[in-house]
Amino acid sequence: MTVVTASMVKELRDRTGLAMMECKKALTESNGDVEVAIDNLRKSGQAKAAKKAGNIAADGAITIVQEGNAAILLEVNCQTDFVAKDENFAGFSNKVAAAALAANETDAAKIAELKLEDGSTVEEARIALVQKIGENIQVRRAKIVTGDNLAVYKHGLKIGVVVSYAGDAATGKGVAMHVAAFNPVAVSAEQVPADLVAKEKEIAEAKALESGKPANIVEKMVSGSVEKYLNEVVLTRQMYVIDNDKKVEEILKTTATTIVEFVRFEVGEGIEKKAEMSFAEEVAAAQAAAQ
CATH class of the missing domain: 1.10.8.10 (Ubiquitin-associated (UBA) domain)
Incomplete structure (x- = not known):
């Protein structure tokens, strides 16, 4: 021996x-x-x-890497906020984001096959990190934004925004902060997905019909509800986060700025989380795992 x-x-x-x-x-x-x-x-x-892999990974961080006229937003999930703040987790996320941007790849399955600088694949590095940290870690999604002018903004670890714009740089940065705070659906009303508008209209119609009002009044009530919804979710119609007395469209007009596109990622969007366990349940689970 x-x-x-x-x-x-x-x-x-x-x-x-x-x-x-x-x-x-x-x-x-x-x-x-x-x-x-x-x-x-x-x-x-x-x-x-x-x-x-069976453990729900609904925490994590948004990483943004920019190279010239292209920037990538990458969401990597873990199970706890503690791990999301770990330097090993951050290092892995940055390496994966850089590799995905260099390969112009946003499909999570294909990103897993990319090679990192040390010769290992993303999937091999992920497995090694799971082994080291002891939590489920998953590369969930990525999006690349391109444009002559890009504004990047991160709110802590959980929210990341990239805005492609033409015009004033300060306004571009301000709009990125606004998108992080107000989470608009689209730049203009015309860009709001039709299924979202249809769903809002359906809900408004159901409520209006319950009122027993005449058909012409119901129609106006539905139209008003849809318009209110658009005012809440359309970027240009929202009150500007930096100047609450003005709408975003007014700021854009004053500074001769045009928003081409924006992408906003928030950690855990759409992931169903387990209900919080009580202290007694946590102790019981820990005892069961130790047996």
Whole structure:
């Protein structure tokens, strides 16, 4: 049996980033062979990642990387806010975003196959990170925005916005902040998806008919409700976050600025989260997991 030395443990720890005791255990099982230990750790990492995949990853961070006239927004999910703030998680997210932007790739499945600078694939790096951190981690979605002028804004880790615009740079940045705060659906009323307008109209009609008003009044009530909805979700119709006395369209006109496109990502949008457990339930779950 080969004696596992401190230098061997240090080498394996430097190469894998894993805890000292885990490295020592892996070296003992591989009879001191570092390469075999790494292979075994990778295999166990895949098994651990597969096991963690069933856990809901609804937390995480939005990463934005810009190169010239292109910027990518990337959402990477984890299970807790604690991990979202971890430097290893942030480093992984930045590397993946840079690789995806360089490849002009936004499909999550294809991003997983991209190569990183160290030669590993995104999926291999993800599995290694799951093994190291102990939470389910998933690359969820990405979007690339291009344009002659791009305004980038991040609100903490959870919200990221990229705006493509023509005109005043300060206004472009201000609109990016506004989009982060007010979450508009589209730049103009014409760009609001038809299914959203139809759904709002259907709800308004149901409410109006309950009132028992004549048909012509019902029609006006529905029209008014739809118009109110558009005022709430259309960027140019919203009151500007920096100057609440003016609408965004007024600011754009004054500064001769045009918004071409905007993309807003918020962590966990559309992910169904588990209901919070009580303290007693958490203790019971921890005891069950330990058995």
